[in-house]
Amino acid sequence: MDEQRLPLLLHCCCGPCSTASIERLRELGYEPVLFFGNSNIHPQEEAEHRFEVLREVAGHFNLGIIRHPWDHASWLKSVVGHELDKERGARCALCFQWNLQEAAEEAARLGIAHFTTTLTVSPHKDSPLIFSIGKEIEGFVPVDFKKKGGYQRSIQLSKQLKLYRQDYCGCEFSQRDSTKQQQADGHDAHTP
Template sequence: MGWLPVLYYTNSNIWPEAEYDKRHAELAKVADHYGLELYKGSWDHAAWLEAVKGHEADKEGQGRCALCFAFNLSRAAAAAKELGIGHFTTTLTVSRFKKSATIFAVGDAFEGFEEIDFKKKDGFNRSIQLSKELGLYRQEYCGCEFSMRRDDA
């Protein structure tokens, strides 16, 4: 059975809001290129900050990130349900900075979550190649204000 992907952008972790909009605009180029539908979630950074409270000083990859995955995946799960989509996954696994096992452990709590590891088949390098081909902006930090620290890189 094949899949018809529908894109949902939900990244309230991203700071500042201008960066949230900028990354969405880049994703819109990808959606146009492949002729895919793209939905944009609202930017609710205050709620995200509340969700990771107490973990501001964690380094990237520690507890704050699992909470961040849970926050975003819960929004994706809710959007999928609202749209009548029975299965969803996340592109987070393409990043070499993110452990797929952690993402799956978080995602499995949500109905309809599919474990897809986009790192496989050289996914990370392919994503870089694709961004070059489409002339996409590549961010210099993960997303939240706490990931802007140099020692987190």
């Protein structure tokens, strides 16, 4: 780890979103430790695939990576009653809370004072909502990674590194909605 930079635990939703986030955090004076919990991701094979892609990113940037066990059953219990919510609704807020709290607990366990999330790189995610949840948790650093061309940079880096880019956020509910949207747009939902 660079002695000039402050350690920060970076909750990573996936490898592609992590690329530009890592660059930005280093510009801001942080040295990220990558964290993959993401019990929201479904099916388990998808979670495994996303973790493997994140390992590639960790290797490219020479960073450490930590993984929590996948516990989708517990995550599902945390969103009961919100299965039909649309993307950016109450279910997503509960999911952000789950992932940010899990990251905060891991940062505390490791003695890392600061943490943040790659979730804000996506134009499909509500950064102000993520920040409002995060500010209630000690150590959260609000960074809107989509600013300053962050999302476009993540696409560019993903192409350079030949990374798998998924077409839904993670849970079976976002996958359902993504599939419906792709079918409505006349696209084959199973084509990468």
